[in-house]
Structures are given as C-alpha cells and as structure tokens.
Amino acid sequence: xxxxxxxxxxxxxxxxxxxxxxxxxxxxxxxxxxxxxxxxxxxxxxxxxxxxxxxxxxxxxxxxxxxxxxxxxxxxxxxxxxxxxxxxxxxxxxxxxxxxxxxxxxxxxxxxxxxxxxxxxxxxxxxxxxxxxxxxxxxxxxxxxxxxxxxxxxxxxxxxxxxxxxxxxxxxxxxxxxxxxxxxxxxxxxxxxxxxxxxxxxxxxxxxxxxxxxxxxxxxxxxxxx
Amino acid sequence: xxxxxxxxxxxxxxxxxxxxxxxxxxxxxxxxxxxxxxxxxxxxxxxxxxxxxxxxxxxxxxxxxxxxxxxxxxxxxxxxxx
Numbered sequence: 001x002x003x004x005x006x007x008x009x010x011x012x013x014x015x016x017x018x019x020x021x022x023x024x025x026x027x028x029x030x031x032x033x034x035x036x037x038x039x040x041x042x043x044x045x046x047x048x049x050x051x052x053x054x055x056x057x058x059x060x061x062x063x064x065x066x067x068x069x070x071x072x073x074x075x076x077x078x079x080x081x082x083x084x085x086x087x088x089x090x091x092x093x094x095x096x097x098x099x100x101x102x103x104x105x106x107x108x109x110x111x112x113x114x115x116x117x118x119x120x121x122x123x124x125x126x127x128x129x130x131x132x133x134x135x136x137x138x139x140x141x142x143x144x145x146x147x148x149x150x151x152x153x154x155x156x157x158x159x160x161x162x163x164x165x166x167x168x169x170x171x172x173x174x175x176x177x178x179x180x181x182x183x184x185x186x187x188x189x190x191x192x193x194x195x196x197x198x199x200x201x202x203x204x205x206x207x208x209x210x211x212x213x214x215x216x217x218x219x220x221x222x223x224x225x226x
Numbered sequence: 227x228x229x230x231x232x233x234x235x236x237x238x239x240x241x242x243x244x245x246x247x248x249x250x251x252x253x254x255x256x257x258x259x260x261x262x263x264x265x266x267x268x269x270x271x272x273x274x275x276x277x278x279x280x281x282x283x284x285x286x287x288x289x290x291x292x293x294x295x296x297x298x299x300x301x302x303x304x305x306x307x308x
Contacts, residue, residue: 037237040244047248090251094244101240202255209259209266216269223273 006208009201016194020187028187037101042187044094046195048117051091052155054084054199055124059152062145074141077148079206081127083199088121112165116158123151 004012024042031038058081065073095114096106108114127147134140180188 039241093247097244
C-alpha cells in the first residue's frame with residue numbers, strides 16, 4: 001500500500017475540515033443543558049484525544065528507535081511529541097474557555113481530568129529541555145527515547161486512574177458517545193477524524209522540514225560553510 | 227429547519243473564542259514553519275552554485291565515491307536528528 005504523501009494528506013485535511021465545521025455549526029443540534037457552548041465539545045475533546053494518542057505514539061516510535069537504533073524513529077518520536085505539545089496547549093486553552101462558560105471558572109483544581117492533563121503536559125514540557133541538554137546526538141536520542149517510553153506508558157495509566165476516580169463533574173466522553181444522539185455522534189466522529197488528519201499532516205510537514213534541514217546542514221558542512 | 231435548531235442563543239462568544247484560539251495556534255505554527263522554510267530556501271540557493279561545481283569534481287568510480295561518503299560528515303551529521 002503506497003504511503004500517503006504530504007500533499008494528499010493536506011488535501012484530505014482541508015476536505016475533512018470543510019465537512020467538520022458545517023457539521024458542527026449547522027447539523028449537530030444544540031445540547032439541551034449547555035446550549036450553544038457545547039459546540040466546544042467538538043473541538044476540545046477530539047483535540048485532547050489526538051494529543052494523548054500523539055504522546056503514546058511518540059512512545060511507540062521510541063520503542064522502535066531503541067530496538068532498531070535507526071535515528072528516523074527518534075525523529076518521528078520527537079515530532080509526534082512536539083506536535084502533541086502544541087495540540088495540548090490548544091486543549092488547555094479551549095478547555096479553560098469551556099470551563100468558564102459552563103462552570104464559571106477558568107480552572108477547577110478539584111477536577112481530576114483537568115489536573116491530570118496538566119500533569120501530563122508538564123511532564124512532556126520537560127522532554128525538550130532534557131533532550132537538548134545532551135550534546136552527544138546518540139545519547140540524546142537514546143535518553144529521549146527512554147523518556148518518551150516511560151511518559152508514553154504514563155499517559156494511558158493516568159487516563160485510567162482518572163476514569164476510576166469518583167468525581168463526575170467533568171463530562172465523560174468516551175463512555176457516553178453511544179448515548180449521544182446520532183447527529184452529535186456523527187459530528188463527533190468527523191471532528192475526531194479531522195483532528196487526526198490535521199495532526200498527521202502537521203507531523204509530516206514537520207518531518208519533511210526537519211529532514212531538509214538535516215540534509216542542508218550536512219551539505220553545508222561538506223562544502224565547508226559551517 | 228436544521229439551521230433554526232442550531233443557531234446560537236447565548237454564550238456564543240465563548241464558542242467563537244475557542245475556535246479562533248485553535249485556528250490561531252495552527253496558523254502561528256504554519257507561519258513559523260513558513261519562515262523557517264524561507265530560510266532553508268535561501269540557504270539552498272546560496273549552496274546551489276558551489277554544490278554544482280563540487281558535483282562535477284566527484285569521481286565517477288562508485289567505490290571511491292562510497293569510501294568518500296563513509297568519511298564525510300554526512301554520516302555523523304545526519305544523526306543530529308533534531
């Protein structure tokens with residue numbers, strides 16, 4: 001099966017967003033309790049799911065790197081985590097906006113879902129300083145992979161721990177999608193697909209840029225420019 | 227009919243803010259990448275002419291070329307992944 005190119009992925013992402021946004025605003029009905037604010041659900045929740053999956057993916061790529069010692073896997077792991085961090089910032093901001101609209105507070109420290117996500121973000125915020133504090137490229141890649149694996153394993157455990165906790169103030173999404181009315185369910189699935197495509201496209205974009213820079217750097221060195 | 231059941235009634239500013247923030251983050255990222263890409267393109271243009279000159283000097287024998295590549299900084303440099 002041929003691998004999707006950056007151009008194909010970009011077109012698919014744009015198409016997915018062209019379907020996703022009209023579905024959110026013109027097809028999905030307004031939720032009875034929260035009203036129009038619930039539309040943030042179709043942005044915040046897919047973003048959060050893709051972010052957490054990206055962190056886990058970074059860990060899986062890191063395993064492949066440690067097994068094969070191929071630096072391509074390390075690069076993929078780095079890009080997945082880097083992109084997840086960017087998406088994670090979006091999750092925190094959109095979540096705060098939703099929290100303020102629904103609960104009247106930008107942040108609720110007693111809510112485990114919020115705090116656990118913040119912990120995951122803070123954990124991954126140390127990834128880049130740790131990585132770039134090591135000069136030797138071999139060691140840098142190896143230590144970063146170990147970090148990505150440990151942190152990647154922490155993400156699902158953290159998620160499970162929150163699910164098992166007793167507070168139900170934060171909406172339970174994955175357990176309740178089957179209870180969503182069909183138009184909301186379809187819209188949610190399309191939004192999840194659009195976010196996943198956006199994540200994949202930006203990852204490919206970043207990977208292509210990184211590869212080009214690495215090639216350029218080595219070329220410059222050969223020619224004695226650096 | 228669909229439109230009438232999905233029109234905003236209250237708090238629409240929050241929804242707009244959330245979506246604007248999201249698209250702003252994506253746009254800022256793409257803009258940063260575009261600036262970096264511009265820098266890379268400039269560098270490629272700068273390197274273009276000397277690269278062509280050097281390629282003309284590369285020996286045609288494959289073994290010599292392979293041995294030269296083994297010693298070149300490309301191998302070590304490409305490990306500097308990020």
